[in-house]
Amino acid sequence: MGDRRITDHPILDFDEGEVIHFTFDGKPMEGREGDTIASALHANGVKVLGYHFKTKRPRGFYCAIGNCSACLMIVNGKSNVRTCTAPLLPGMVVETQSDRGVPDDV
Amino acid sequence: MLINTGVPTREQIELRLPSPERRARGPYAMVECFQEIPCNPCSTSCPFDAILPMGDINEIPAIDLDRCTGCGICAGVCPGLAIFIIDESKGDGTASVTIPYEFRPLPEKGEMVRAVNREGDVIGDAVVTRVLLSKKTKTPLVTVRVADEHVHEVRFFNLIDNKTVCDKTSSKIEEEPKTDDTACATDDDEIILCRCEGITLRTIRDLIREGYTTVDEIKRISRAGMGPCQARTCGPLIASEIARMTGQPVAEIQPSAHRAPVKPMPIEFFLGGDSE
Numbered sequence: 001m002g003d004r005r006i007t008d009h010p011i012l013d014f015d016e017g018e019v020i021h022f023t024f025d026g027k028p029m030e031g032r033e034g035d036t037i038a039s040a041l042h043a044n045g046v047k048v049l050g051y052h053f054k055t056k057r058p059r060g061f062y063c064a065i066g067n068c069s070a071c072l073m074i075v076n077g078k079s080n081v082r083t084c085t086a087p088l089l090p091g092m093v094v095e096t097q098s099d100r101g102v103p104d105d106v
Numbered sequence: 107m108l109i110n111t112g113v114p115t116r117e118q119i120e121l122r123l124p125s126p127e128r129r130a131r132g133p134y135a136m137v138e139c140f141q142e143i144p145c146n147p148c149s150t151s152c153p154f155d156a157i158l159p160m161g162d163i164n165e166i167p168a169i170d171l172d173r174c175t176g177c178g179i180c181a182g183v184c185p186g187l188a189i190f191i192i193d194e195s196k197g198d199g200t201a202s203v204t205i206p207y208e209f210r211p212l213p214e215k216g217e218m219v220r221a222v223n224r225e226g227d228v229i230g231d232a233v234v235t236r237v238l239l240s241k242k243t244k245t246p247l248v249t250v251r252v253a254d255e256h257v258h259e260v261r262f263f264n265l266i267d268n269k270t271v272c273d274k275t276s277s278k279i280e281e282e283p284k285t286d287d288t289a290c291a292t293d294d295d296e297i298i299l300c301r302c303e304g305i306t307l308r309t310i311r312d313l314i315r316e317g318y319t320t321v322d323e324i325k326r327i328s329r330a331g332m333g334p335c336q337a338r339t340c341g342p343l344i345a346s347e348i349a350r351m352t353g354q355p356v357a358e359i360q361p362s363a364h365r366a367p368v369k370p371m372p373i374e375f376f377l378g379g380d381s382e
Contacts, residue, residue, distance in 0.1 A: 010208040011244045055304040062301065062339070069334035070301055080334065 005032075005043040022092040037083035037094055038064070038071050049073055049083060051098035073097050113224045114140055119258065124171045133176025133193035133202075137167050138261075139186065148180040148189060181206050182243035191249075194257055201257035202235060204249040211265070212237055212246055219263040221252050230256055232263055299347075300340035302333020310344055314351045321345050321362040331362055 006014065017033025024046060031040025038049060038061060048058040049071045062070035066085035075081040076093050079101025083094070108114050118140055128134065137148065137157070142164045149157040149167055156173035157180055181189040181204060191204035213219055213234045221232040232250035239246050252260050295308035305328050318324050321331070321344050330344060331337030341361055349356035 008210055010210060010246060052301075052304050055298075057298070057304070059301075067335060067338045068301060072334065 003043060004045055020088055020090050022088060022090070022094060024094045025096055031088045035088040037073065037075060037081070037086050037088050037092065039084075040088045041083070041094070048096070050096050053099045056098065072101065074101070078102075108140055111225075114138060123258070128171050129192075129194045130197075132195045133191050133204075134171055134174050135169060135176060135178075135180055136190045136192050137169055137180070137188065138190065139167055139184075139188045142166055143186075145185065147183040147185065151179050151183045153177070153179060178204055178238070178247055179243075182240050182245045182247055187245070190261060191247075192257055194254070199254050200251050201254050202249050202251045203232075203257055203260050204236075204238075204247050205262060206245045207248040207263075208245055213248060213263075213265055217265075219250060219265055221250065221256060221260040222262040222264055223259045224261050226262070228264065229259055232260065234263075299343050300328075300330035300333065300337075302335050302339075303329045303331075305330040305340070307347070310347055311351065314348055319348055319352055320360060321348065322360070324348075325362045336364070337362055 015034070017035075020031045020033060020035065020040070022029055022031060022037075022040065024041060024044070029040065029044045029046075031037075031043065035043070041049065042061065047060045049061070050059045050073055051057065052059060059070045059072075061084060062068045064071075064084045066082045069080075069082065071082060071084040072080045073083045074095040074097045075083065075086065079097055079099075108118065119138075122136060122138070123129070124134055135156070139148075144163045146160050146163050146167075149160050154173045154175060154177075156170050156175075158168045158170060160167070176191045176193060178191045181191055184206065187206040187208065189206070192201065193204075194201040196202075207213075215234055215237055217234045219232050219234060220228045221230045223229045230253060232252045234248060235251050236249040237246060238249070248263070250260065250263055295306060295311065297307045299305055299307045299310050309328055310324060310330065313324050313328060318327060321337075321341060324344055325331040325337065330340050345359040345361060346356050348354070348359050
């Protein structure tokens with residue numbers, strides 16, 4: 001755990017955006033404006049985003065471009081949210097998903 | 107081979123080497139770009155027109171070594187970090203290699219580093235003689251001095267971390283104990299091929315052996331490719347495994363049936379229709 005945000009990068013500059021408060025499985029966390037949900041979680045040291053519905057193996061960042069669905073989580077009660085591409089918004093309630101989720105949400 | 111390992115062959119390197127006279131005369135750019143890709147910043151950035159204009163952006167860069175001064179601008183702009191500046195003109199048994207180095211921390215001038223070859227093996231020591239920072243390209247250019255005979259081998263360096271012993275034979279790297287959460291497959295067959303449905307490579311291989319030799323058949327019998335990502339990850343992997351096991355070229359393996367939409371989206375978008 002801890003702040004894993006990259007501040008010194010040889011090529012890219014990162015603007016420090018406004019602090020955004022959200023919760024992950026009930027724990028209060030801070031992200032930055034411009035974060036996706038998964039990038040904010042990673043910056044907070046959260047690498048396991050969910051568990052496979054069948055094998056219960058941990059799932060984390062994989063493609064990070066919204067293709068692979070390894071990062072599906074429950075956001076504000078809605079399941080199957082691709083957190084790697086969904087922007088982080090203030091007050092979001094983010095939860096680990098370990099089942100197929102609710103079909104209506106897809 | 108380059109295509110499998112990313113390491114060019116000796117023949118490929120030798121074809122690019124300038125004449126002995128040119129190498130003795132002064133620094134020059136060594137363009138280690140071997141595949142046709144749509145990329146041309148080296149040729150457009152060269153102030154001496156030494157990297158020849160490309161008729162087709164896919165062309166492999168060609169260099170006129172009589173015009174090249176070894177200034178290093180191309181090394182800083184190459185997105186593939188494939189250009190190095192070699193200077194063999196000193197004649198004191200040492201030569202220098204300028205390496206684009208996009209890592210932190212940066213070494214300092216005078217620092218000893220471990221010289222690394224194209225395969226990634228440490229082959230000797232090197233001294234950092236210059237660290238050039240450019241506001242424009244941002245890619246730091248680090249020049250290291252190595253023994254003459256190593257100048258065509260050294261293409262990277264490792265910093266010497268004083269806290270650890272760098273000698274491979276005596277250093278002992280303690281691996282993090284693996285918990286269930288981080289357990290990874292030690293057996294190839296246990297690799298998860300379809301991440302959405304949790305299908306292992308073993309299952310896919312067993313099915314191919316049983317005679318299911320199209321991606322569609324494997325999809326229908328195993329569910330691989332029917333999860334939320336819709337075969338975006340496992341489809342090509344299954345196709346290449348079929349190709350490998352049946353000896354067919356992978357280009358001839360039909361992908362599974364794909365249907366719209368390209369990206370999954372809520373059905374309400376379609377039901378809602380358009381206002382026009």
